[in-house]
Amino acid sequence: MNEQISYRVSLKQFNTFRIEAFADQYVQISDESQLVKLHTDNAFDKSFFVLGGGSNVLFTTDYPGLVVHIKTKGIQHFIDGNYVYVTSAGGEVWNDLVWHCIEHQFPGLENMALIPGSVGASPVQNIGAYGVELMDVFYSCRAFDTKEGTFVTFNRDECGFTYRDSIFKTKYKGRFIICSVTYKLHLNAKRNTSYGAIQQELDNRGITNPTIRDIAEVVSSIRVEKLPDPQTIGNAGSFFKNPIISAEQFEGINIEFPNVISYALADGNVKLAAGWLIEQCGWKGKQVGDVLVWPKQALVLTNANAAEGDEIFDVSEQIITDVRQKFGIILEREVNIL
Numbered sequence: 538m539n540e541q542i543s544y545r546v547s548l549k550q551f552n553t554f555r556i557e558a559f560a561d562q563y564v565q566i567s568d569e570s571q572l573v574k575l576h577t578d579n580a581f582d583k584s585f586f587v588l589g590g591g592s593n594v595l596f597t598t599d600y601p602g603l604v605v606h607i608k609t610k611g612i613q614h615f616i617d618g619n620y621v622y623v624t625s626a627g628g629e630v631w632n633d634l635v636w637h638c639i640e641h642q643f644p645g646l647e648n649m650a651l652i653p654g655s656v657g658a659s660p661v662q663n664i665g666a667y668g669v670e671l672m673d674v675f676y677s678c679r680a681f682d683t684k685e686g687t688f689v690t691f692n693r694d695e696c697g698f699t700y701r702d703s704i705f706k707t708k709y710k711g712r713f714i715i716c717s718v719t720y721k722l723h724l725n726a727k728r729n730t731s732y733g734a735i736q737q738e739l740d741n742r743g744i745t746n747p748t749i750r751d752i753a754e755v756v757s758s759i760r761v762e763k764l765p766d767p768q769t770i771g772n773a774g775s776f777f778k779n780p781i782i783s784a785e786q787f788e789g790i791n792i793e794f795p796n797v798i799s800y801a802l803a804d805g806n807v808k809l810a811a812g813w814l815i816e817q818c819g820w821k822g823k824q825v826g827d828v829l830v831w832p833k834q835a836l837v838l839t840n841a842n843a844a845e846g847d848e849i850f851d852v853s854e855q856i857i858t859d860v861r862q863k864f865g866i867i868l869e870r871e872v873n874i875l
Contacts (some may be wrong), residue, residue, distance in 0.1 A: 541571055542580070542603070551591045551606065553653060555771035556846045558596035558875075560604040565629070567608050570690070572681045573783040575605075581683035586875060587714050589655030590630065590833050592773055593662060594873045596847035605714065607657050612637050614738075616724070622676060631664070638722065639750050645674045645722035647720040648729055651760045652752040653774050655765065657715040660691075661676025663698045667756055668732030672698035676721035678703075680713040686715070700808075701871060728752060735758055738763060763834045771840030772831070776853060777811045777868045810824050811860075811868055812836040818859040828852045850874060 538581045546563035549555055564580075566572060575581060584602030588594070605744075609628035614621055630656050635646045648669040658664070659677050664671045677692050697704040705713055728747055731737045738755045739747050747755075765772050785827050787807040790797055794817070798810035815821065815835040822832035827844035830852070831837035838849055857868050 541565075545719065546604070548588075548591075548596060548600070548604065548822065550551060551588070551594060551604075552594055553592045553771060553773055554595055554840050556596045556840065556844075556849075559599045559848065561601050561663055562598070562603040563606065564603065565606045565608050567610075569609065569681065571717075572605075572683075572714060573686065574739065576681075576686035577684060585711075587657075589627070589658045590653060592653035592767065593658060595773065595846050595849055596875050597850050598716070598875070600875060605766060607655065607714065608678075608714075609716065609757055610611070614641070616645070618636060619724050621722050622719055622723055623722060624717055625656045626717050627655060627715045628656075629656045629658055631659060633709075635753065638698050639753055643722045643724070643727070644726040644749045644750070645669075645720065647736075647753040648732070648750040651757045656718050659720055660696055660698075660715060663696075663703050666727050667735055670698075670700075672696070674720045674722055676719040678718045679716045680706055681716055682713055684712055689713070699779060709871035727798070729773075738821065765831055765839055766835060770829075772837050773872045775811075775836045776817070776838045776872050777856075779808050779809050779811045779834055779870045780814075780868060781806050783807070786865075790866075794864075807868070812864065814860050814864055814868070815856055818856070819862055820856055820859070825852050829855075 541564045545562050548560055549557045580603055586600060586604050588604050588606045607628045609626040610635060611626040611775045612629060614623040623638060623643060631652050631755050633803060634656055635650045638646050648667040650794045652664055652666055659671050661673060677690055679688055679690050682689050730739060730747060730752060735755055738759060744751050784805055784807055786797060798813040800808045802808055812835045821829045821835040823830050826848055827840065827842040828849050829841040831839055838852060855871060860866055860868050
């Protein structure tokens with residue numbers, strides 16, 4: 538028996554939906570050596586789930602295995618020519634890392650300010666916001682192989698990044714635990730203000746030559762305005778991915794729905810705004826029981842009172858069905874369902 542492990546632990550305070558669910562076994566990781574001990578004790582031979590900030594998970598039932606909660610801390614950096622390499626422990630809060638870089642005048646992460654979650658989840662999800670993707674600034678990550686009991690380093694190409702996806706969600710799902718991530722940031726990187734409402738908000742503030750702090754503050758302001766605070770109302774941010782479709786499929790949709798919100802991609806495909814699709818199906822601001830589709834952003838499902846996880850899941854199923862029937866597009870959930 539591993540003395541690190543606790544039994545029958547409530548996960549309500551560890552997930553931003555504030556869903557009450559219990560883990561049969563639970564362990565909090567503050568040092569990488571604990572992972573080695575868990576492997577030695579065969580703790581990974583049975584079902585386990587890696588938990589970070591709890592902002593990208595929906596528990597629909599109790600978890601019948603081991604929850605591994607990554608809480609490691611520490612941020613380091615070194616400068617090499619025009620680049621700075623920033624390495625953060627997986628348990629650091631993502632937004633804390635963003636502001637660490639801003640305080641040190643390291644550009645590159647400012648457009649991703651206030652994304653909920655932990656650093657360790659960033660390469661798993663290939664997070665992104667306001668025109669910047671994690672893979673744009675990712676250099677490498679150090680991960681623990683729960684099968685072999687060893688530490689492995691993955692470079693950018695080895696991670697197989699695509700939109701909100703990586704090998705850690707596909708080929709290696711459930712095998713590797715991200716311990717730390719290194720980001721390669723160009724010290725003279727060009728500011729990205731072209732996406733969404735960033736430039737408009739900068740104009741409103743009379744800012745003509747924005748610093749990375751200005752951009753982070755504007756992005757944070759926009760997110761606060763549109764998205765609910767998980768401390769106030771349970772939610773996991775964007776519940777669905779923005780769908781990517783072919784140019785041919787988009788042409789058909791655009792003829793029938795000329796106001797569709799879309800973004801042309803470099804590969805010729807088109808990304809659609811899932812929130813717009815959901816809104817057109819009448820879901821924005823709609824409440825079903827204790828589940829509320831956020832009135833300011835239809836991408837966000839919220840726990841308006843004391844919803845069960847399966848209630849939120851059922852509403853997401855209804856939304857997926859309605860969008861498929863109206864547009865012929867199948868939405869994918871961004872949130873992990875357990």
